[in-house]
Structures are given as structure tokens and as C-alpha cells.
Amino acid sequence: MQLTADPGAFPPTPPPSTTDATLIAEHDWAAFEAVEEMKDHWDRPGWTSSTRAYYWMLTFPDAAALIDHAGQCQKELRHLAFDDIDADGLHLTLGRIGRVDEIDSRQLDRLAAAAHERRPERFTLRAVPLTASRGAIRYSVAPWAPVIQLHAALSVAGAESGIPPRKPTSVLRPHLGIAYCNRPMSAEIVRDAIRPLRKLDAVDAPVRRVRLVELRREDRAYRWQVIHSLELR
Numbered sequence: 445m446q447l448t449a450d451p452g453a454f455p456p457t458p459p460p461s462t463t464d465a466t467l468i469a470e471h472d473w474a475a476f477e478a479v480e481e482m483k484d485h486w487d488r489p490g491w492t493s494s495t496r497a498y499y500w501m502l503t504f505p506d507a508a509a510l511i512d513h514a515g516q517c518q519k520e521l522r523h524l525a526f527d528d529i530d531a532d533g534l535h536l537t538l539g540r541i542g543r544v545d546e547i548d549s550r551q552l553d554r555l556a557a558a559a560h561e562r563r564p565e566r567f568t569l570r571a572v573p574l575t576a577s578r579g580a581i582r583y584s585v586a587p588w589a590p591v592i593q594l595h596a597a598l599s600v601a602g603a604e605s606g607i608p609p610r611k612p613t614s615v616l617r618p619h620l621g622i623a624y625c626n627r628p629m630s631a632e633i634v635r636d637a638i639r640p641l642r643k644l645d646a647v648d649a650p651v652r653r654v655r656l657v658e659l660r661r662e663d664r665a666y667r668w669q670v671i672h673s674l675e676l677r
Contacts, residue, residue: 445614458471465570465572465586475577479577479631481629482627482629483625485625486527497543497659498541499668500541500598500656501654501668502535521581526581527623527665541607544658551607552672558604563597563674564676567590567650569586571583571584571620580623581622582619582622583620590651591616598654626664652675655673
């Protein structure tokens with residue numbers, strides 16, 4: 445799958461490699477270095493406290509090393525007063541399926557069954573140095589290739605089930621957030637805070653399943669209910 449440029453994605457252009465962790469991390473950081481001002485992550489049109497939507501997500505409830513690493517980084521960044529993502533809230537968003545009022549349970553069951561047939565093999569992600577986007581502090585992750593493969597399989601399953609993907613795989617930019625920016629502020633302040641933490645050792649997180657969840661927002665945090673959990677091969 446060939447990734448393409450998209451001004452709505454971050455980074456807008458894909459990295460020069462989807463497998464090389466160093467190149468992915470350098471590309472993410474270069475994109476963040478071009479950001480002048482952080483934005484309020486929660487100022488998102490179409491999302492309210494009553495919004496409910498289905499998403500494909502990777503979650504990491506059993507990744508102890510990742511959880512500890514993220515907690516250490518959050519502690520060091522507390523002076524920024526961002527909204528930390530709780531240990532049980534760490535996630536990698538693969539894609540939005542649709543609002544709950546658009547899709548019924550039978551459609552979800554068909555989607556999950558189709559995705560089960562097309563699911564790829566398990567893999568391990570490495571959370572490489574911290575970086576940020578316009579609205580969050582996050583890890584770069586590597587390699588992207590298995591995440592892209594998984595997204596493509598889920599997209600085909602969605603098309604087969606009559607629920608086409610909202611965004612194509614070609615604009616996917618895998619990342620793993622640890623804290624959300626909650627106000628406009630200088631991005632340089634965030635870069636200064638993150639730089640020392642980029643020297644920390646990377647940490648691995650096994651990916652054994654993908655989850656279809658019903659997502660909601662509560663008190664400047666994302667919460668979800670798992671509807672289907674699919675074990676990878």
C-alpha cells in the first residue's frame with residue numbers, strides 16, 4: 445500500500461520508510477518542528493458529550509512496559525498541564541466506522557465476521573522517541589507496515605460489509621498519544637519539554653488483537669466499550 449500526502453493528516457507527507465524506526469521518528473519530529481502553535485485538541489467540530497461513534501482501535505491494557513514508560517513521561521511533562529491519557533486509555537486509532545445512529549448491530553456483526561476472515565498476523569510495535577502533533581504529545585511508532593496492512597484488511601472488510609472506510613489507508617499516520625493539549629500555546633515550549641525525553645530507550649508493545657469499540661468523550665478523555673475483539677493470527 446502506497447501512502448500519499450494529505451494536508452489533513454499529520455505529518456502531511458508520509459515518511460521515507462514504513463519500516464525503519466529511525467527514519468519514521470526523524471520524519472515525525474521534523475513535522476512537529478514546523479508547528480508554531482499548539483491547538484486545543486478538544487475543540488473538534490462534530491464531537492459533544494453525547495456523541496457516540498464506532499471505531500477500530502488498538503489498545504494496550506496488558507503492555508506493562510509501555511504503560512510504565514508513558515507514565516514516566518507524563519510525570520516529567522506535568523508542568524505543561526496537558527490532559528494525560530490514563531493507563532487504560534492508551535490506544536492507536538485505526539479508523540472511524542460511523543456514528544451509532546448510522547449503523548446497527550447486525551451490520552457490526554457482519555463487519556466483525558468479515559474482518560475476522562481477513563485479519564493479518566500478530567506483530568510488535570515499538571514506541572520510539574516522543575514527539576507531538578498540533579494537538580497532542582505522542583510517541584512515534586514503528587514499524588508502520590503491519591499497521592498499514594491491518595488497516596487495509598479492515599477497509600476491505602468494511603467495503604464487503606457495506607460500511608466503506610471513512611478515510612483510505614493511503615493517508616494513515618500511525619501514532620500513540622499520551623497527553624492532549626487543552627489550549628492554544630507555543631509549540632516551542634512543548635518541544636523544549638519533550639527533547640530530554642527523546643533520549644529514553646524505546647519500548648515494545650505486542651499487538652495481539654484489534655478492537656471494534658463504541659467511543660465517547662468524558663471529562664476531556666476518551667472512553668470506550670468494546671463491541672468486538674478480534675484475535676490476530
